Amino acid sequence: MNPFDDNRANDNDDLTELLNELPEVDPPATIVPTVMSTIAGSARAVTTPRVTTFRRGSTMAKKVLWSLAGAAAVALVALRVVGYPPVKEGTEATIGAAQRYQAPQVAAADVKVEDQQFQDFLQSDLFRELVNDKAAQDAVQNPDLQKALADANVRAVLANNEARLAVANNARYLVRADARRDAIAQLKLDAKLRAALEAALEASPALVAAISQANVADALAKSSLARVLARPDAALAISNNAVLQVMRQASANARNDAAVNASANAATNARIK
């Protein structure tokens, strides 16, 4: 081959033949469904404007935004240090009593969740819902499910409502290698989704192990976990160790709060009587 000649018909030397002999490989069947389900679940619309404009049409520079955000953070820290807002006298005992029952909060320095996408998830209603859902928590803390959700193909399949329900309802067949193909063939899913599900189960022993546990399979369909899995960004977040750590602590706090409230209500009822 003469590399200065653009005509491939003249590429007939041994090295070119060796290279041309490498087989063209068919792409995995999961690429199209994974990409399409991910972009469907993506919160960001491609048409979303990326810049902030003011009345006169000027563009707000990123560094100005960062400066404002930094100033706001400094102000918040300063207010925190000087103790604002002031606590009214007479409330100390009530607050103190409640604090005795609370587990220590997770400090920012304890857990670093640096990805903005994960930070957004931690601030969402969905996260609060998940933290307060015992069945979902049990499933989320399952190591097999965590490992399975680290795989983008598994997340893509479980993001689809029909596929997720099918997995939850047919888990006992899908976990069996000898029955899986027949079970998938009978699912009322379109061909691409069936192929993606089969590929995900074949490629992820962790997914098979996860859905072989009844509490995990049930949670896929019924609990707030289903709403998390429907969003690939949220599903990715719950496979992140730092997010899981925050979630464990928040869930423990929520249970403690519930116990404190129950205790306070019982005491109040006793006084009324």
Add this chain to the structure above:
Amino acid sequence: MVDTDDAAVVERCLAGDHNAYEAIVTRYQKGLFNVALRMLGNYEDARDATQTAFIKAYEHLDSFDREQRFFNWLFRILKNECLNVLRGRRPSEPVSPGLQAGNGADPVEARERHQAVQEALMALSVEYREVVVLRHFTDLSYDEIAATLGIPAKTVKSRLYTARQQLGDRLVEWQVAR
């Protein structure tokens, strides 16, 4: 060079019809996956890089210059993904066994030969590997390769020349043994 089909799909996506994007993924998945496969030498990594490239391209469709060829833009995104994978990879990671399959009179020898070629490709620097991959595993002309890589066509040719010298040195026994 503007592919009018791609441009129309991009317009539909930007108008909010995300389902239109399936045509792009279907059209380019094979070419892009095979490029990633030869750049990375690993089936799973190539799959993930290809998927991520398509997703990132969708997320940044509004920045696509419609005077460019869509594949060129997509390839640049894929190349960055491949570089990310290679940066995070351990030096001794083996070539994926899935790449060794092939047809021929002696399947065992063919497999060994394919593995040797893939290993020789992986031994090239990324700059050399990408010109070989684009030249031999896509139908791009030198000018298109140059546009895709953002380098002059003359540089494409000189890199290809050096890359082929290095490949030839590594594969000398296979060239005479065939």
